[in-house]
Amino acid sequence: MTIESEGLAALPPQPRRPGATSVDVARLAGVSRSTVSHVLNNQVTRFSEETVERVRQAAAQLGYVPSAAGRSLVLGRSDLVVLAVPNTTLTNVQDIIEAIASDLDDLGCSVVVHFDRGGAPGDNLTRLQHVVETLRPAGLVDLGSLSPDELDVLESQGCALLSPRSQHVRGVDEGNVAIARRQAVHLIDRGYTTLAFALLVDQRDDPFGRMRAAVVADVCAEYGLAAPSTISVPLEPAGAQTALCELLRTRGRPVGIACSNDEVALAVTFAALALRAAVPADVGVVGVGGGSVGQLVTPRLSTIGFDVRTSVASVRQAIAHRIGGAPEPAAAIPVDTFTVVQGETT
Amino acid sequence: MTIESEGLAALPPQPRRPGATSVDVARLAGVSRSTVSHVLNNQVTRFSEETVERVRQAAAQLGYVPSAAGRSLVLGRSDLVVLAVPNTTLTNVQDIIEAIASDLDDLGCSVVVHFDRGGAPGDNLTRLQHVVETLRPAGLVDLGSLSPDELDVLESQGCALLSPRSQHVRGVDEGNVAIARRQAVHLIDRGYTTLAFALLVDQRDDPFGRMRAAVVADVCAEYGLAAPSTISVPLEPAGAQTALCELLRTRGRPVGIACSNDEVALAVTFAALALRAAVPADVGVVGVGGGSVGQLVTPRLSTIGFDVRTSVASVRQAIAHRIGGAPEPAAAIPVDTFTVVQGETT
DNA sequence: TTGTAAGCGTTATCAG
DNA sequence: CTGATAACGCTTACAA
Numbered sequence: 001m002t003i004e005s006e007g008l009a010a011l012p013p014q015p016r017r018p019g020a021t022s023v024d025v026a027r028l029a030g031v032s033r034s035t036v037s038h039v040l041n042n043q044v045t046r047f048s049e050e051t052v053e054r055v056r057q058a059a060a061q062l063g064y065v066p067s068a069a070g071r072s073l074v075l076g077r078s079d080l081v082v083l084a085v086p087n088t089t090l091t092n093v094q095d096i097i098e099a100i101a102s103d104l105d106d107l108g109c110s111v112v113v114h115f116d117r118g119g120a121p122g123d124n125l126t127r128l129q130h131v132v133e134t135l136r137p138a139g140l141v142d143l144g145s146l147s148p149d150e151l152d153v154l155e156s157q158g159c160a161l162l163s164p165r166s167q168h169v170r171g172v173d174e175g176n177v178a179i180a181r182r183q184a185v186h187l188i189d190r191g192y193t194t195l196a197f198a199l200l201v202d203q204r205d206d207p208f209g210r211m212r213a214a215v216v217a218d219v220c221a222e223y224g225l226a227a228p229s230t231i232s233v234p235l236e237p238a239g240a241q242t243a244l245c246e247l248l249r250t251r252g253r254p255v256g257i258a259c260s261n262d263e264v265a266l267a268v269t270f271a272a273l274a275l276r277a278a279v280p281a282d283v284g285v286v287g288v289g290g291g292s293v294g295q296l297v298t299p300r301l302s303t304i305g306f307d308v309r310t311s312v313a314s315v316r317q318a319i320a321h322r323i324g325g326a327p328e329p330a331a332a333i334p335v336d337t338f339t340v341v342q343g344e345t346t
Numbered sequence: 347m348t349i350e351s352e353g354l355a356a357l358p359p360q361p362r363r364p365g366a367t368s369v370d371v372a373r374l375a376g377v378s379r380s381t382v383s384h385v386l387n388n389q390v391t392r393f394s395e396e397t398v399e400r401v402r403q404a405a406a407q408l409g410y411v412p413s414a415a416g417r418s419l420v421l422g423r424s425d426l427v428v429l430a431v432p433n434t435t436l437t438n439v440q441d442i443i444e445a446i447a448s449d450l451d452d453l454g455c456s457v458v459v460h461f462d463r464g465g466a467p468g469d470n471l472t473r474l475q476h477v478v479e480t481l482r483p484a485g486l487v488d489l490g491s492l493s494p495d496e497l498d499v500l501e502s503q504g505c506a507l508l509s510p511r512s513q514h515v516r517g518v519d520e521g522n523v524a525i526a527r528r529q530a531v532h533l534i535d536r537g538y539t540t541l542a543f544a545l546l547v548d549q550r551d552d553p554f555g556r557m558r559a560a561v562v563a564d565v566c567a568e569y570g571l572a573a574p575s576t577i578s579v580p581l582e583p584a585g586a587q588t589a590l591c592e593l594l595r596t597r598g599r600p601v602g603i604a605c606s607n608d609e610v611a612l613a614v615t616f617a618a619l620a621l622r623a624a625v626p627a628d629v630g631v632v633g634v635g636g637g638s639v640g641q642l643v644t645p646r647l648s649t650i651g652f653d654v655r656t657s658v659a660s661v662r663q664a665i666a667h668r669i670g671g672a673p674e675p676a677a678a679i680p681v682d683t684f685t686v687v688q689g690e691t692t
Numbered sequence: 693t694t695g696t697a698a699g700c701g702t703t704a705t706c707a708g
Numbered sequence: 709c710t711g712a713t714a715a716c717g718c719t720t721a722c723a724a
Contacts, residue, residue: 034712035711041703072702113447113457117448236642295583297612393694415717419702
């Protein structure tokens with residue numbers, strides 16, 4: 001991708017809507033631009049009560065709003081925060097983005113979303129670098145689309161990392177490890193000795209899913225069980241049945257299946273029922289997400305629930321800390337972030 | 347909410363990472379800043395082949411990226427596009443935002459998300475106005491959070507409206523009318539003469555749902571049927587059963603229920619089954635969304651499907667037109683945007 | 693074909 | 709306590 005963007009040329013040349021500037025405020029208040037700037041930035045420490053009031057009134061009267069461009073230019077950084085969204089079907093991305101955007105909004109920042117669009121490896125980083133260099137954002141919030149190395153690169157370019165840097169173990173961050181572990185242990189607890197992992201067949205590739213499959217394999221090894229099979233499940237009944245059928249033929253019954261999310265888990269569950277396999281006797285299914293859908297249907301889905309608010313809390317705290325000047329947030333993921341929701345499928 | 351944002355003050359004063367500027371490029375290429383600017387903006391019409399090449403090489407060599415701040419300042423407008431997201435549980439917001447962000451990215455724009463956070467009426471507009479005045483964005487894309495009046499206000503402030511202005515009929519835009527109509531007509535076609543509308547109980551209020559309930563009422567009137575009841579359904583089995591139970595007691599059976607989305611439809615469907623009501627004989631259910639989940643379970647959900655790509659297409663075309671200089675997009679929603687997905691619940 | 697110079701709106705520094 | 713002044717990086721008439 002080149003830098004040139006001819007598209008912008010097509011925009012109307014100069015729809016310049018004036019809008020009051022600090023100079024107008026200064027004139028109206030009978031002071032200088034610098035005084036206006038100081039007052040409006042709350043550096044009122046040593047200004048006469050009266051001047052402050054005059055400036056504020058003038059600003060209000062003119063509906064003065066400082067220009068982000070001017071600010072950014074002189075500060076060398078904008079009030080934008082880039083939100084890097086991974087190329088995965090995350091549960092509840094809307095809620096996550098909304099919660100974070102809301103916090104940042106309160107802090108006076110606007111959120112620029114940056115989606116990982118897949119493509120060549122490193123491609124995402126390149127695009128992100130370009131955005132960072134262009135916008136010089138106040139910071140970056142990563143929802144999991146960046147590796148530690150990539151984060152390093154961005155930070156070394158002078159971009160503050162607002163989100164907590166998750167601890168990676170062999171390429172898997174602690175959140176995914178915790179989820180996959182709980183899934184595997186839960187299945188084993190419920191008596192399954194043959195395990196499998198169900199990935200989502202999707203146009204986008206699913207690094208999280210693959211990581212978690214690896215973790216399930218680790219747990220199996222720990223417990224002395226055979227390595228889990230991995231199956232790819234489409235979100236459509238016939239395909240799901242085919243995939244499950246194949247698994248049952250290969251591994252026999254009973255089998256406990258950890259799924260990459262609740263939708264996949266539903267696909268597997270109803271595929272099993274359609275194949276006349278008993279759930280949970282022959283086929284155990286545990287999902288991830290704990291969203292409402294899995295709890296609405298019969299049989300109710302067993303799943304690993306996590307509260308969006310909780311899981312975003314660390315990010316939000318980090319933001320409040322870095323930008324809002326809040327106290328250093330407590331580290332680590334709370335123990336109860338991921339809980340087993342016992343349904344009827346295990 | 348006041349304008350002042352003391353939070354920003356807490357940021358490190360000047361983490362100034364220089365980064366090459368156009369002056370550096372000019373020096374290296376042995377030309378002036380203006381030449382660099384012209385060349386890099388593809389105004390190469392009358393520059394010597396050699397100069398152009400030298401400038402480009404120099405820029406590449408230095409990894410030069412123009413500063414958005416500088417650009418915006420002089421142009422009076424930034425390369426940002428504000429995306430206004432409504433305060434509703436839209437289906438697939440992630441996909442919608444991603445598709446639009448992707449298009450805009452290709453056009454050289456970054457997307458700033460702005461969520462309607464509810465609150466006092468007009469509050470959203472105020473916040474949006476502030477953002478628009480501060481950022482002076484290249485345009486605004488509305489996903490449905492703004493009324494025609496509010497759009498007018500924003501446009502009169504010099505903010506270009508990139509998304510198509512949907513035709514509103516008595517406060518309901520044509521998309522929602524089409525959806526609700528299809529739901530109602532479908533239920534009637536399938537033989538239900540008593541209709542109801544199921545709203546989602548949610549922390550956020552659901553204007554779309556209420557609009558669609560009104561449309562269903564209109565259709566009932568047209569067909570000479572009794573006015574539909576409206577029920578509020580929580581996404582949780584017990585509550586859903588309570589709501590449905592009450593409806594059955596009031597309206598008897600059979601009853602056809604149009605739901606505000608597929609999740610609600612699932613809740614209603616499984617609530618009916620739990621109440622030992624026959625689906626679709628006693629209770630007919632039709633959802634909206636057509637997402638995979640409804641098609642995974644048994645009974646398969648009857649629903650009004652719409653392709654995200656299709657439904658965003660008009661927005662994308664409008665963007666391509668306004669910013670990318672693409673040809674005027676064909677008007678109107680394609681007839682097949684909303685299709686009845688015949689499942690087993692009607 | 694290329695360079696010069698004048699802003700765009702803000703903030704920081706320093707002098708009064 | 710307040711006000712000049714000088715950047716910040718870029719675009720664009722206009723001059724050469």
